[in-house]
Each structure stands twice: as structure tokens, then as C-alpha cells.
Amino acid sequence: MRAMKTTSKTLALACALMFVAPVSMARQDDANLDALVGDGPAVVHDVPRIDAEMTVDGRLDEPFWADAVQIAIDVETRPGDNIRASVAAVAYLVDNGHELLVGFRAEDPDPSQIRAFLRDRDSLWNDDFIGITIDTFDDQRRGYEFYINPLGAQGDLIIEEASGNEDSSWDGLWDSAGQITDFGYTGEMRIPYSTLRFQKSGAPQQWSIDVLRFRPRDYRYRLSNNRLPRGANCYLCELSKLRGFADANPGRDLEVTPTLTVRSSRHRMRPDQDWHNDGTDIEPGVDVKWGIGPNTTLNATLNPDFSQVEVDQAQLDLNTTFALFFPEKRPFFLEGADYFSTLLDVVYTRTVADPDYGLRLTGRQGRHTYGVFAAQDSVTQILIPGVLGSHFAFLDQEALAAAGRYRYDFDGQASVGAIATLRDGDGYSNSVIGIDGRWQRDEHTLSGQYLTSTTDNPHSMGMPDHQRGDALAARYQFSNREWGYYGNYVRFDEGFRADLGFISQVGYDKAEIGASHNWYGEEGKAINQMRLNANWDITHAEDGRLLERELEAYFGVNGPMQSYVELGALTRVRYWAGQLFDEHWGGLYGEFQPRAGLSLNAYLRRGRQIDFANAKPAQVTEFRPGGTVNIGRGFSVEVRHTWQRLSRDGGDVVKANLTDLRVGWQLDLRQRLRLALQRGDLVRDTELWTGTGHIDQRERKIDMQLIYSYKINPRTALYAGYSEGRFANDTFNELFPDDRSLFAKLTYAWQP
Numbered sequence: 001m002r003a004m005k006t007t008s009k010t011l012a013l014a015c016a017l018m019f020v021a022p023v024s025m026a027r028q029d030d031a032n033l034d035a036l037v038g039d040g041p042a043v044v045h046d047v048p049r050i051d052a053e054m055t056v057d058g059r060l061d062e063p064f065w066a067d068a069v070q071i072a073i074d075v076e077t078r079p080g081d082n083i084r085a086s087v088a089a090v091a092y093l094v095d096n097g098h099e100l101l102v103g104f105r106a107e108d109p110d111p112s113q114i115r116a117f118l119r120d121r122d123s124l125w126n127d128d129f130i131g132i133t134i135d136t137f138d139d140q141r142r143g144y145e146f147y148i149n150p151l152g153a154q155g156d157l158i159i160e161e162a163s164g165n166e167d168s169s170w171d172g173l174w175d176s177a178g179q180i181t182d183f184g185y186t187g188e189m190r191i192p193y194s195t196l197r198f199q200k201s202g203a204p205q206q207w208s209i210d211v212l213r214f215r216p217r218d219y220r221y222r223l224s225n226n227r228l229p230r231g232a233n234c235y236l237c238e239l240s241k242l243r244g245f246a247d248a249n250p251g252r253d254l255e256v257t258p259t260l261t262v263r264s265s266r267h268r269m270r271p272d273q274d275w276h277n278d279g280t281d282i283e284p285g286v287d288v289k290w291g292i293g294p295n296t297t298l299n300a301t302l303n304p305d306f307s308q309v310e311v312d313q314a315q316l317d318l319n320t321t322f323a324l325f326f327p328e329k330r331p332f333f334l335e336g337a338d339y340f341s342t343l344l345d346v347v348y349t350r351t352v353a354d355p356d357y358g359l360r361l362t363g364r365q366g367r368h369t370y371g372v373f374a375a376q377d378s379v380t381q382i383l384i385p386g387v388l389g390s391h392f393a394f395l396d397q398e399a400l401a402a403a404g405r406y407r408y409d410f411d412g413q414a415s416v417g418a419i420a421t422l423r424d425g426d427g428y429s430n431s432v433i434g435i436d437g438r439w440q441r442d443e444h445t446l447s448g449q450y451l452t453s454t455t456d457n458p459h460s461m462g463m464p465d466h467q468r469g470d471a472l473a474a475r476y477q478f479s480n481r482e483w484g485y486y487g488n489y490v491r492f493d494e495g496f497r498a499d500l501g502f503i504s505q506v507g508y509d510k511a512e513i514g515a516s517h518n519w520y521g522e523e524g525k526a527i528n529q530m531r532l533n534a535n536w537d538i539t540h541a542e543d544g545r546l547l548e549r550e551l552e553a554y555f556g557v558n559g560p561m562q563s564y565v566e567l568g569a570l571t572r573v574r575y576w577a578g579q580l581f582d583e584h585w586g587g588l589y590g591e592f593q594p595r596a597g598l599s600l601n602a603y604l605r606r607g608r609q610i611d612f613a614n615a616k617p618a619q620v621t622e623f624r625p626g627g628t629v630n631i632g633r634g635f636s637v638e639v640r641h642t643w644q645r646l647s648r649d650g651g652d653v654v655k656a657n658l659t660d661l662r663v664g665w666q667l668d669l670r671q672r673l674r675l676a677l678q679r680g681d682l683v684r685d686t687e688l689w690t691g692t693g694h695i696d697q698r699e700r701k702i703d704m705q706l707i708y709s710y711k712i713n714p715r716t717a718l719y720a721g722y723s724e725g726r727f728a729n730d731t732f733n734e735l736f737p738d739d740r741s742l743f744a745k746l747t748y749a750w751q752p
Contacts, residue, residue, distance in 0.1 A: 042208075042240050042241050043240040044206075044241040044242075045071055045093070045209070045240065045241065045242050045243065046243050047069050047093050047094065047095045047243065047244035047245065048067055048068065048094060048095065048244070049097065049244060049246070049247065050064050050067060050068075050094050050095070051096060051097070052064040052094055052101065053096070054101050054188065054190055056175040056176065056177045056188050056190050057188070058152055058176075058177035058178040058179040058186055058187050058188050059177075059179055059186065060092075060103045060105065064094055064101075065092050065094070067094070068092035068094045068103065069092070069093050069094075070090050070091070071090065071091045071093065071240075072088075072089070072090055072225060073085065073091065073106075073130075073213045073224060073225050074088070074089075074225065075223065075225065075226065076222070076223055077222050077223070077224050077228040078220070078221070078222040078228075079219050079220075079221070079521075079529070079558070080221075080523055081230060081520065081523075082227045082228065085223045086221075087107055087108060087109065087184075088107045089104065089105065089107065089130065089184075089223065090104070090105050091103070091130075091132065091225075092104075092105075095244050095245055095248065097248065097249055098192065098194075098249050098250075099190050099191060099192050099193060100189075100190075100191040101188075101190055102132060102188070102189040102190075102191065103187070103189075104130045104187040104188070104213075105184070105186050106128075106130055106150075106184045106185050106187075106213055107183050108184035108185070108215075111180060111181065111182060111183065111184055111185070114128050114150055114180060114184070114185060115127045115128050115216055115596040115597065116149045116150040116151045116153075116178075116180065116185070116633075117153075117597060117630050117633055117634065117636070118151060118153065118633045118634040118666040118667075118668060118669060119149065119151075119153035119666060120664070120666060120672055121153075121154050121155065121156075121711070122155045122156070122168045123153070123155070124147065124149040124153045124154075124155045125155065126216065126599060126628075127150070127216070128150055128185070128213075128215055128216065129147045129149045129150075129155065129213075130147065130148065130187060130212065130213045130214070131147030131148060131155075131189075131211075131212055132145070132146055132211050133209065133210040133212065133236075133239070134146075134207050134208065134209050134242070135207060135236050135239065136196050136197060136207050137198065137199060137364065138205075138206050138207055139409065140161055140234060140236040140237045141161050141162070141236070141369075141409060142158065142159070142161065142338065143158070143159045143161075143208070143236055144158060144196060145157040145159055145166065146172070146176075146189055146191060147212075148176045148177075148178050148187045148189065149178060150178045150179070150180050150187065151178050151633070151669070152176050152177040152178035152187065152669060153178075153669060154174070154176050155168070156168070156171060156172050157170060158170045159235070159236070160338045160341065161235065161236050162415070163341060164235075165338070165341070167337065167338055169327075169328065169334040169337065170335060170338075171331070171334075171714035171715070172195040172196075172714075173192065173194075173195050173255075173713050173715070173749065174191045174192065174195055175189070175190040176190075192250075193248050193249060193250045193251070194250045194251050194253045194255075194291065196250070197295060197297070197364065198248065198250075199295065200248070200250065204244055204245065205243070205245045205248070206243050207241065207242040207245070208236060208240070208241055208242070209239055209240060209241070209242045210226050210238075210239045210240075211224065211225045212224050216593065218561060218562070219528060219560070220562050225240060226238055226239055226240055229481070230481040230518075231443070231479055231480040231481035231518075233440060233442070233443060233444075233445060233477075250291060252291075252752065253289075253297075254291070254751065254752055255288070255289040255715075255749055255750070255751050256286065256287075256288050256751075256752070257286065257288070257289075257715050257716075257747055257749045258284070258285070258286045258747070258748055259284070259285045259286065259304070259745065259746065259747045260282070260284050260285075260746045261281075261282075261284075261285070261744070261745045261746075262281070262282050262283075262743065262745075263283075263741060263742070263743040263744075264279070264741065264742045264743075265739065265740065265741035265742075266740055266741075267739040267740075268738055268739075269738065270732070270736075275740075283303060284303065285302060285303040285304045286301070286302050286303075287301045287304065287331075287715075288300045288301075289335075292363075293363070295363045295364045296361065296363030296364075296365075297336070297361070297362055297363060298359075298360070298361050299332065299335065299336075299358075299360040299361075299362075300357075300358070300359050300360075301332050301355075301357060301358045301359075302356075302357050303356060304332060304355065304358065320612070321389030321390075321612055322389055322390050322504045322505065323390045323391055323504050325348075326350060327350075328349050328350050330349075331714070332358055332360070333349035333352070335360075336360065336371060337349070339362045339369065339370075339371035340371055340373075340403055340419070342417070342434075342436050342449055343436055343447055343448070343449040343473050343475065344449055344451065344471065344473050344498075344501070344503065345498075345501045345502040345503055346403075346432060346434070346451065346498050346500070346501040346503075347403050347405075347421060347500055347501055348383075348500065348501045348502035349500075351381050351383065351401070351423075351499065351501075351502075352375050352377050352381075352401045352500075353378075353379050353381045354378045354379050355377045355378065355401070356376045356377075356398075357375065357376055358373065358374065358376075359373065359374050359375070360372070360373035360374075361373075367408055367409045367410070369406070369407040369408075369409070370404075370405065372402070372403065372404040373402065373403055374400065374401070374402040375400075375401045375402075376398060376399075377398060377399050377400070377401050378398055379394060379395070379397075379398075379399075380394065380395035380397055380398070380399040380423070380425050380428065381393075381394055382394070382430075382499050383501075383502060383503075384463075384497075385496075385497065385504050385505055385506045386505070386506065386507065387494065387505065387506065387508060387541055387547070388575075390504035390505065393461060395428060395458065395460070395461075397425050397426050397428075398425060398426075399423055399425035400423070400425070401423055401500055402422045403419070403420065403421045403500060404420045404421075405418070405419045406418050406419075413441055414439045414440070415437065415438050416436070416437045417435065417436045418434065418435050419432075419433070419434050419435075419451075420432065420434075421498065421499075421500040422500070423499040423500055426458070427456070427458040428456060428457060428461075429454075429456045430453065430455045430456075430497055430499035430500070431453065431454050431455075432451055432453045432497075432498050432500070432501070433452060434449060434450055434452065434471075435450055436449035436450070443478050443479055443480045445477040445478075446474075446476050446477075447474075448472075448474040448475070449473045450471070450472050451470065451471040451472075451496070452468070452469070452470045452471075453468060453469055453470075453471070453495075453496050453497050453498060454466075454467075454468045455495075455497045455499070467495040467497060468493075468495050468496075469493030469494060469496030469497070469506065470491075470493050470496060471490070471492045471493065471496050471498075471503070472489075472490065472491045473488075473489070473490045473491075474489045474490075475487070475488050475489075476488075481518070482517060482519075483517055483518075484515065484518075485513075485514070485515050485516075486512075486514050486515075487513045488510075488511070488512040488537075489509070489510070489511050489512075490509065490510050491509035491510075492505065492506040492507060492508060493507065493542070494506055494507030508539050508542070508547055509540055510537055510539040510540075510548075511537060511538055512535060512538075513535065513536055513537075514533065514534060514535030514536070515533075515534055516531060516533045516534075517531070517532050518530070518531050519531075526560050527559050528558050529557070530555070530556065530557050530558075531555070531556045531557075532553070532554070532555050533553065533555075533556075534551075534553040534554075535551075535552060535553075536550065536551050537549075538550075541575075546573070546575060546580065547574070547575045548572055548574045548575065549572060549573050550570065550571070550572035550574075552568065552570040552571075553568065553569055554566055554567070554568035555567050561592045561593055561594050562591075562592060562593045563590070563592035563593075564589075564591050564592075565588075565590045566588070566589045567586075567587075567588055568586070568587045568588075568589075569584075569585070569586045569587070570584060570607075571583070571584040572584070574610060576610050576615060577615035581617055582608060582617070583607070583608055583609050583610060584607050585605050585607020585608065585609065586605070586606060586607060587603065587604065588603070588604045588605075589601070589603045590602055596630075597629060598627070598628070598629050598630070599627060599628050600625075600626075601625070601626050601627065602623070602624065602625040602626070603622070603623070603625075604622070604623050604624075605620070605621070605622040605623075606619075606620065606621045606622070607619070608620070609646070611646055611648060611653055613653075613689065613691070614653065614688065614689060614690045614691075615690075616648060617648065618646045618648040618653060619646070619647045620645070620647075621644070621645045621647070622642070622643070622644045622645075623642075623643045624640070624641065624642045625641055626640040626641065627639060634665055634666035634668075635666075636662075636663070636664045636665075636666070637661075637662075637663050638661070638662040638663075638664075639659065639661050639662075640659070640660045641657070641658070641659045641660075642657070642658040642659075643655075643656070643657050648688065649688060651685045651688050652683075652685055653689070654682065654685075655682075656680070656681070657679075657680070657681045658678075658679070658680045658681075659677075659678070659679045659680075660677075661675075661676070661677040661678075661679075662674065662675070662676050662677075663675040663677075670710055670712065671708075671709070671710050672708070672711075673706075673707070674706070674707050674709070675706050676703075676705045676707075677702070677703075678701075678702070678703045678704075679700075679701070679702045680699075680700065680701045680702075681699075682698065682699045682700075683697065683698050684696070684697055684698070685697075696729045697730050698729065699728070699729045700726075700727070700728040701726070701727050701728075702725070702727075702735060703723070703724075703725045704723065704724050705721060705723040706722050706723075707719060707720070707721035713749060715748075715749035716748050717745075717747055718744075718746050719743075719745040719746075720743070720744045720745075721742075721743055722740075722741070722743075723739075723740070723741050723743075724737055724739070724741075725737065725738055725739045725740075726738065
């Protein structure tokens with residue numbers, strides 16, 4: 001495409017048109033606002049096709065913006081209830097045939113109060129930010145979200161209507177920039193059509209759009225071009241329309257990303273031992289993404305480095321009998337992950353630990369949505385579920401991991417689907433197949449799923465050679481502006497296993513009912529919303545034994561300084577070690593942001609809980625404070641701490657402190673230096689332990705990781721870092737380093 005040429009007079013006129021138009025639009029009267037975004041046919045915006053090139057600098061100084069379609073962001077949907085926005089903002093949209101060009105002008109009465117910091121990707125949610133949600137198929141199933149803060153930092157997500165989940169793990173390739181001005185801020189986005197999926201057509205298309213601005217001050221204001229009824233069960237159904245894109249061309253839609261990972265590590269078991277050098281590993285690999293058609297994408301990876309660049313958030317594995325869940329962070333599995341989501345967690349790709357290669361195909365054709373992936377894993381990690389607990393087991397052998405998913409959408413309100421997973425190795429296999437469905441009308445939503453599994457275990461696992469079982473889940477929800485009701489039922493046979501998923505408890509059935517009520521404050525009041533939730537559930541083992549009967553309730557209040565306070569209580573009887581125990585506790589949670597760049601939160605819980613290791617009742621006290629502070633534009637400190645104590649018989653069975661500290665220095669939008677420090681300290685009163693095995697009185701662990709990253713985009717980046725772990729227990733009273741590693745990773749996204 002050729003760039004548009006213009007004289008200085010034309011440029012001045014264009015700028016004048018851009019900066020005057022939004023002001024006049026923002027001053028429409030309320031009657032006109034009701035006509036634009038009230039009930040009735042959706043508003044349609046025609047996007048012009050202009051042969052235009054853009055320098056992405058956030059300045060809105062290209063002349064073609066004068067001919068762009070203008071969409072006013074003039075409705076406050078939260079905390080106000082679809083009232084006139086108190087500040088003006090406008091979005092400009094242009095189609096140049098291969099990209100969607102988006103510009104923003106956001107006014108602010110006091111620009112010094114704008115909250116904006118240099119951020120890593122998907123970290124801008126506490127800032128001022130602005131952007132769009134687009135449903136490119138206009139079928140109210142799935143939408144893309146693109147946001148920038150006033151400095152141009154990016155955030156993007158996929159929203160899935162059926163679950164309401166917004167998945168920030170998806171990373172598109174697009175450009176952005178922002179500028180803070182004396183009237184507010186401006187911003188620009190360039191979104192290549194190769195980043196999106198849509199129905200390619202020579203005729204004009206219709207997409208859905210929501211233009212959003214979030215303005216955090218004393219309250220977190222959500223501003224939009226669309227009304228959003230409170231209690232609405234369908235978000236994408238409420239959006240206005242974009243019409244155009246007749247010649248939208250995704251190009252070749254081919255991306256090749258070679259990777260090179262270099263790692264050197266060493267470890268030791270004792271402080272008086274020499275270091276054992278694991279050597280230097282140099283691992284090349286390649287990822288390929290190919291848009292076979294406008295609606296189908298093929299991803300392949302060969303010899304990938306599936307290690308995570310940054311460590312997980314620390315979790316305290318104390319007085320629990322079930323395996324901990326950690327979210328997926330690896331790009332190959334993240335893209336298109338929503339295609340495999342169902343009511344039950346049948347696909348959990350972190351069980352695929354170290355694959356040699358992988359292949360994934362995802363797409364949509366009309367009412368049909370489908371996805372399949374396969375990977376050859378060099379090790380086999382298995383979640384072994386039970387009635388009262390779960391744990392991970394490992395087989396030192398290769399295994400094939402595969403999953404397939406299909407869904408048919410009848411209309412905007414109903415769908416049916418099928419899913420299948422497979423883990424297969426030497427003397428071992430696990431397969432799951434199932435069907436599911438969802439129906440929604442007005443305030444009512446009904447969904448369900450049925451699964452059956454078959455497992456063959458190797459003799460080394462010490463489990464039955466053959467297992468099979470079924471699982472069933474059903475859910476009903478009612479939701480409107482003020483009231484919500486729901487009922488859930490799940491049943492898992494004891495022989496059921498989903499080895500590619502995360503189903504940690506089997507051999508039980510559970511029924512649950514719940515209700516909620518919302519109260520909304522009047523405009524200008526300190527309290528803008530209150531919510532009361534209560535639910536009751538009962539769980540039985542397959543033999544009819546009562547496992548749990550529980551009643552809990554929570555009351556929450558939203559107030560000034562973006563504050564939220566919640567008071568909750570729980571009481572239940574729970575089965576353990578052949579008897580029923582009474583458990584009950586009260587909890588208090590609070591969070592607020594007293595000023596820009598500072599957010600604080602804390603959770604306190606105290607009550608009665610089972611001491612699982614010793615099968616006795618105990619008192620539990622837990623305190624979890626946390627917070628984030630930003631210093632200047634680019635420096636941030638985030639800390640999360642957990643203190644927990646389990647007490648009985650005049651002593652403390654166990655006390656634990658866990659601290660997770662993250663210090664970041666964002667040099668600019670591409671460069672970041674980050675230090676992660678995790679410290680755990682566990683102290684036990686060994687006289688209160690009834691077991692016969694050795695128990696350390698004290699254990700300490702410190703893990704440190706320092707990473708420098710330079711990102712041109714999510715898949716063209718350089719990472720370099722150092723990590724070290726230190727450990728101490730009763731045998732080694734002083735902390736000593738037990739593992740060290742240096743690593744570097746280079747990825748480059750090439751689009752021929």
C-alpha cells in the first residue's frame with residue numbers, strides 16, 4: 001500500500017477535524033444518547049476503506065483520521081448505571097485492506113491524575129486504559145480484546161461468552177503507542193488482520209464492537225459506546241456493529257519462529273559436597289503457525305523449549321491433601337486454549353511436561369468449532385485422584401498426549417459438543433471421551449457434560465491394571481440485575497481418570513445450591529454496590545458415606561478508593577480418617593488503591609480445621625497481606641505473604657511463612673529487568689506429630705531468579721537470567737546454595 005500524501009494545510013485541517021469532532025459528540029443531549037444506544041436495533045458503524053499507512057506514535061497526526069468512522073465513548077456503565085459519561089472520549093477506525101487502524105482521543109479534566117506506568121504486556125489493568133472488543137464472526141461466542149494505557153503499554157485477551165472467562169494468556173502481534181497531553185491522552189493501534197480470525201468474503205462483513213475506556217480514580221469507571229444492562233447474561237449480545245471489511249486480507253498468515261535456548265546448571269545435596277555440573281545444554285527449536293484458510297490455523301513445534309521463563313507464584317502446600325494447580329504459561333498451549341475448554345477440566349496441558357514435538361489445529365466453519373492437538377512427551381506426568389486426596393506420579397518413559405474438541409452452535413443460545421483425550425505410553429494408556437451442551441435464554445442458563453474414561457496402568461504404579469469410570473456434571477444458573485440463583489451437580493466414579501486434565505477428586509457425588517442478591521448505591525454515594533452470597537452443598541462417597549456437608553455465606557461492599565471489603569463465614573462437617581470432624585471459620589478480605597500506583601490487600605481467616613497429618617481437630621489462623629507499589633514510571637515492587645498457624649493441645653503443630661517478592665524495572669516498553677525472590681519457612685512441634693517417620697522441626701527454602709528481557713513483540717524476544725536456590729533443615733541448620741543455573745533464550749517471529 002502507498003502512503004497518503006498531504007500538504008501542511010490538509011494536515012492542519014485534518015487535525016482540527018479530529019480534535020473538534022469528539023468534543024461536539026460528547027455534548028449530545030441525553031435524549032440523543034438514548035436514541036443511539038437504547039433498546040432496539042443495534043447501532044451500525046460503517047468502517048471506511050482507505051489506502052493508508054500509519055506511523056504508530058500515538059499522535060493522531062495522519063490526515064486519514066479525519067475520514068475515519070468516529071465512535072463516541074459516552075456511556076458510563078460502572079459504577080453508574082448506563083448514565084452519561086462525565087469525560088469525553090472518541091475512537092477512530094479505518095480499514096486499509098490488511099490492517100485495522102484504531103485511534104483514540106481521551107479527555108481528562110486533570111491530566112496530572114492520569115494513572116499510567118511503563119508496563120510489561122498484560123500488566124496495565126490498574127492504569128487508565130482504552131481499547132476495543134471485537135467479535136469478528138458476530139455470533140456472540142468469542143471476542144478479541146485490545147487495550148493500551150496512555151503510554152502505549154499493551155494488554156490483549158480472548159473473551160469466551162459461554163464461560164465469561166477473559167484469557168490474558170493469548171498474545172496477538174500488533175503495534176501500539178500512546179501520548180499524555182495537556183487535555184488527556186491519545187493513542188494508536190495497528191492490528192494486522194493476520195492476528196485475527198474472521199470469515200473472508202468479497203462482500204461487506206459485519207463484526208460486533210465495544211469501545212471501552214477504564215478510568216480509575218476514587219472509583220474504577222467503566223465507559224463504553226454501548227449500554228450494558230446490569231445482570232445481563234450475554235455481554236457480546238449487547239454490542240453495536242461494525243460494517244465493512246469487504247477486502248480484508250489476512251495475507252499469507254504464515255509465521256515461523258525459530259528458538260535457541262542455552263542453559264548451564266549445577267546442583268548438590270549437601271553443603272560439604274562438590275557441585276555436580278549438569279553441563280551446558282544448547283537446544284534449537286522451531287514453531288510454525290500457518291493460517292490454512294481464513295478460519296483454520298495449524299501450529300507445529302519441533303524440539304521446543306517448554307520451560308517457563310518466569311517462576312510461578314508461590315503457593316503454600318500446608319495441611320492440604322489435594323495437588324496444587326498452576327496455570328499454563330507456555331505459548332504453544334496458550335494460543336487457542338479456549339477451544340478446548342469445557343464444563344469440567346478435561347484438558348490441563350501442564351501435565352505435558354517436556355515434549356519433543358507438538359501439533360495443533362484449530363478453526364471455525366460457520367456453526368462448527370473444532371480443535372485438535374498432539375504432542376510426544378519425553379516424560380509422563382500423571383495426576384492420581386482419589387476420594388480424599390490427590391498427588392502427581394511420574395513414569396520415566398515417553399507418552400503421546402492428544403486431545404480433540406468439536407462444538408456445534410445451533411444459534412446464539414444453544415450448542416452441543418464432544419471432546420476426547422488420550423495419554424498413551426509403554427504399558428500405560430488413558431482415554432476420555434464425552435459430550436456436552438449449553439442452552440441460554442434471557443436470565444436462564446443450563447449446561448451439562450458426560451464423560452467416560454478407560455485406563456491401563458503399568459505394574460510399576462502399584463495400582464489396578466485396568467480402571468474405568470464415568471463422570472457427570474450439570475449446572476443451572478439464573479441471573480438478573482438484582483438476583484442470582486444456581487444449582488450444580490457432579491458425580492465421579494472412583495475409577496474415573498482424566499490424565500490430560502485436572503480432576504483431582506473422584507469417587508463422590510456433590511449437590512450444591514446457592515443464591516445472591518445485589519444492592520446498588522445511588523449516583524454520588526460512597527457505597528456503589530453491596531452483594532450477599534450464600535450456598536449449601538453436600539457430598540457423598542460412592543458407598544453412600546457422608547464426606548462433607550457445608551454452608552457458607554459472604555457479604556461484600558464496593559466503596560471509595562476502589563475498595564472492596566468482604567466478610568465471610570463457613571461451617572461444615574467433613575470426613576477424614578474414619579470419622580466426621582466439625583470445621584468452621586470466619587474470614588475478612590479487603591483491598592483498596594489509596595493513590596495511583598499503590599494497591600493493598602489482605603485476607604484474615606480464623607477458626608477450626610482438621611489437622612490432616614495427625615487426624616485431630618485444630619485451630620487455624622491465616623493471614624495473607626499483599627500489595628504493589630509503583631515508583632516513577634517504570635519501577636515496581638510487588639509482595640505477597642502468607643502466614644499460617646495450626647494449633648492444638650497447647651502448642652503449634654505447624655507454623656509457616658511464605659513470601660513472594662517481585663521487583664521490576666521497566667526500562668521502556670521493550671526492556672525489563674525483574675527479580676523474583678521466594679522464601680519459605682516451616683516450623684513444626686514434633687511432639688504433636690503422631691506418625692512414626694522422621695519429621696524435620698524446621699525447613700527453610702529461598703529461591704531467587706533475576707531476568708533481563710527485551711521484547712520486540714511476544715514472539716520476538718531475548719531473555720537472559722540467573723537463578724539460585726538455598727535450603728536448610730534440621731540436618732543443615734544454615735542455608736546453603738543447592739542449585740544454580742544460567743540461561744538465555746532467543747526467539748524470532750518471521751513472517752514471510
